[in-house]
Amino acid sequence: MNIPASPFDLDAIGAGLPVTGALPEIAEALEAHHRAVVEAPPGTGKTTLVPPLVADLLARRAGDADAEAADTAAAGTGTAPLKTIVTAPRRVAVRAAARRLHHLSGNARAVGHRVRGDSQAGSAVEFVTPAVLVRMLLSDPELPEVGAVVIDEVHERELDTDLALAFSAELAALREDLDLVVMSATLDTTRFSELLGEAPVVSTPAVTHPLETSYHPHPGRMAADRRSRDAFWAHLAALADAAVEKSGHSALVFVPGAREVEQTVAACRTRALPLHGRLERAAQDAALDGTGPARVVVSTAVAESSVTVPGVRTVVDSGLSRVPRRDSGRGMSGLVTVSEARSTAEQRAGRAGREGPGTVLRAFTSDDLRHFDAHVTPEIDTADLTQAALWMACWGTPRGEGLALVSEPQPAAIAAAEETLRALHAVDAEGRPTELGRRLADLPLDPRLGRALLTAGPSAAEVLAALSDGASGDLGRASAPSREVARLRAVGARGAGGAAADAGDTAHRKKGGDRRGATSASDGVAVGLAFPERIARREGGGEYLLASGTRAVLPGDTGLSGAEWLAVGEVTRSGTPGRAGRAGATIRSAARIDEADALEIIGVTEELRADFADGKLRGRAVRRAGAIELAVTPTTVPPERAAEAVAAAVREEGTGMFRLGEKAAALRDRLAFLHERVGEPWPDPETAEPEVWLAPEIQKAARGTPPGKIDLFDALQRLLPWPEATRMDELAPQRLEVPSGSHPRVDYSTGRPVVRVKLQECFGLAESPRCAGVPVQFRLLSPAGRDLAVTDDLESFWSGPYAQVRAEMRGRYPKHPWPEDPWSATATARTKKRM
Known part of the structure; x- marks a missing residue:
């Protein structure tokens, strides 16, 4: 019998790591429940030590299985232990974690990694990005060669991580032998424990060195102009240079994106190294190499929690993060720069105290920090969901329905994503994946780029690589990393073969061939296939109208001025400041x-x-491509369409186009009052569907009768609810009897019942009557019909203000009664003589 040996020496790997003390509890949770939630702050060693622990548990189980089979025919063959898959949210983090475990274990074959464009097999542990795990699950939902899944850094709430967790949790519910571990630096343990079926929670306390924090604000941090922003990056570089010179230790600078990394590195006097996801592997490894003299490492968010940068004792924090945002109004999405969350600020600061007492230099004020959001906004709430929607559809849960997600997607965002997928022919009307959709889900790139690559062929690789790399200006002339171009060419060659025909794009296959012979126009075809809603036509000057309906300006330095049609790669919110026109966006790249x-x-x-x-009907025959009108021709309107147009005008503008006579106005006001005070079934005339109660009037207007000649009284009567309408005079009477015996009209136009009546007609009336529970407001008039008092509390009026009114009015109107005692006086509308 050949019992597998433990692939890792946990004592050697975990020497000095705080999480070591929690390993027995984690192992116990997995042995008993196959689930565990690990809460461990940055620097405790969870990413380094928990995966080999899990791998050892799988090896032990494989040995136990061999022992139980000793008397069977399979005895002596040995059972190979299943792999442990570990996710880290970024490619840099994946390679760094794999390299560290490989170095500490000394086992070249046991540890591997898989990221886009780079992989190395591992027999025991493989580190992957969440997207790789998702594609593994979609390719083979049972993961037969995998015995455990460890999902790290779930607190960052990246969309791919949320989906990897949801899919893995469903698999774990079906495979009782699959271990599932969720790990995070800061974690809502209750929520994640629930998602894993009340999994045990294991916590490791933070072990950090003291930190000295100071604030160094700069006016360019959130500036709009380039010169001020450039000065801010130079400010960060100066802070880092001074810290290295003073302490003799390395400094870690956090900035929002790759472009800012390069600008800050260029501004440093000290040896400075960049760290971000676009770098080649050798450059990333150089930044993470702690040997040699003190240096400045300038990094994006990759170094916040999942990557350790050795030798660092100072953190310089810009206070800025780059996050995905979707503009649902304009149908645009992209990365925007915002102030970081307070939780992010704490994580960044903690990087300075990993190896000893540290210093944190914040390029903002303490008051700024108090106004930052407390936590990171989950990507599922802000990002474009097209890729996620395709994955969920291929998993069998279109729109995420029935999927145990940490938080549900916003209905509008998931609907927009599904609409995009339908336009790509990736899902059907019910949201189920097509054959093309399954191919696109398997490709290691966005479905839109995948569709363009499969349709246009490998010749589109260069322009699509430039697009995915964030190139600006003319994409037809932009350069892209050669490694990415080669990768996309390989993906395109591997994925071709029927996909274009499935998408209905056979006509565009002719545009393939040697990329060197491609024209800007064919580059535009590739970009347009990826983003058909962003194809734009020039409307005049530098303003373009996109097929989606968004108007955008084209800056003059793109090299595309004068182009009649553009396939837009990137468009961002807000037009050029001060520019005339209706544009609400700016074109950053196009072909x-x-x-x-x-x-x-x-x-x-x-x-x-x-x-x-x-009051007039106008018909137009419109030929259009999306929102772009190509031709408009006047035409006659069929009767049914004319009625629809009138109804639409009523819905948008209200009933004001029709005539509202005195009777109709009074009935409308009574209905509106009852709708407001009583509610159902009393309708609001302004919100009721016009086709229901205005059909005859709409037909008259559609046949040519001017709406101003069509009275609404009959229509309003049709709107009355029956049998409740029989109580209308009880709830909201048209007229109200007063002590004089007269019946003045009740006015409901202000939203409450109002009666205008001469003061003398109300002598002896102590309590105001009520309509639908609302006391009537009396406007008590002089003999000449002018307001003397406004009240809905007659008892208080007679007992107080009346005496002052009497004193002022008795001399002006001596022919009318002004008794000292209004309670006992006879109510009348007549003069004293006529009485």
Whole structure:
């Protein structure tokens, strides 16, 4: 019998790591429940030590299985232990974690990693990005060669991590032998424990060295102009330079993105190294190499929690984060720079106290910090969900319905993502994946880029690589990392073979061939296939209208000025400050595209538009590509469309276009009052569906009768609810009897019942009557009909203010009664003589 040996020496690997003390509790939880939630702050060693612990447990189980099978025919063959898959949220973190465990274990074959464009097999532990794990699950939902899944840094709430966790939790519910571990630096343990079926929670206390924190604000931190921003990056570099010179230790600078990393590195006097996800592997490894003299490492969020940068005793924090945001109004999405969360600020600061007492230099004020959001906003609430929606559809849970997610996607965002996937022919009308959709889900890139690559072929690799790399200006002339170009060419060659035909894009296959012979126009085809809603036509000057309906300006330095049609790669919110026009966005990158190709990609439709405005009906035949109108021709409007146009005008503008006579106005006001005070079933005339109660009037207007000649009284009567309408005079009477015997009209136009009546007609009336529970407001008038008092408390009026009114009015109107005692006086509308 060949019992597998433990692949790792946990004592050697965990020497000095605080999480070592929690290993027995983690092992006990996995042995008993196959689930565990590990809460361990940065620097405790969870990413380094928990995966080999889990791998050892799997090896031990494999040995136990061999022992139990000793008397069977399979005895002596040995049972290979299953792999442990560990996710880290970024490629840099994946490679760094794998390299560290490989170094500490000394086992070259046991540890591997898999990220986009780079992989090395490991027999026991493989570190992967969450997206790689998702694709593994979609390819084979049972993961037969995997015995455990460890999902790290779940507190960052990245969208891919949320989905990897949800899919893995469903698999774990079906496979009782699968271990599932969730790890985080800061964690809502209750919520994650619930998602894992009340999994045990194991906590490790933080072990950090003291930190000295100071604030060094700079006016360029949130500035809009480039010069001020450049000065801010230089400010960060100066802080880091001074800290290294003073302490002799390395400094870690946090900035929001790769471009800012390079600018800050360039501004440093000390040896400075960049660290971000776009770098080649060798450059990333150089930044993480702690040997040699003190240096400045300038990093994006990759170094916040999942990557350890050795030798650091100072953190310089810009206070800025780059996060995904989706503009649902304009149908745009992208990365925006915002102030970091307070939890992020604490995580960044903790990096200075990993190896000894540290210093934290914050490039903002303590008051700024108090106004930062407390926690990071989950990506599922802000990001474009197209990729996630495709994965969920392929998992069998379209729109995430029935999927145990940490938080549910916003309905509007998931609907927009599904609409995009339908336009790509990736899902059907019910949200189920098509054959093309399954191919796109398997590709290691965004579905839109995947569709473009499969359709246009490997020749589109260079422009798509430039697009995915964030190139600006003319994408037809932009350069891209050669490694990424080669990767996309390989993906395109591997994924081709029927996908374009599935997408209905056969006509565009002719645009393939040698990339060196491609024109800007064919680059535009590739970009347009990826983002058909962003194909744009010039509207005049530098303003363009996108097929989605968004208006955008094209800056003059893009090299694309004058192009009639563009396939836009990136568009951001807000136009050029001070520019005239209606544009609400700016084109950052695009490629020229021929009109014929643009129209073929978008698709051309013809529709009849009928508008009713200013009492007139207007019909237009509109030929359009998305929101771009290609031609408009006046035309007659069929009767049914005319009625629809009038109804639409009523919904938008209200009933003001029709005549409202005195009777109709009074009935409308009574209905509105009862709707407000009583509610159902009394309707509001302004919100009721016009086709229901205005059908005859709408038909008259559609046949040519001017709306101003159509009275609404009959329509309002149709709106009355029956049998409740029989109580209308009881709840909201048209007239109200007063002590004089007269019946003045009740006015409901102000939203409450109001009666205008001469003061003498109300002598002896102590309590105001009520309509639908609302006391009537009396406007008590002089003999000439002018207001003397306004009250809904007659008893208080007679007992107080009346005496002053009497004193002022008796001399002015001596022919009318002004008794000292209004309680016992006869109510009348007549003069004293006539009485």
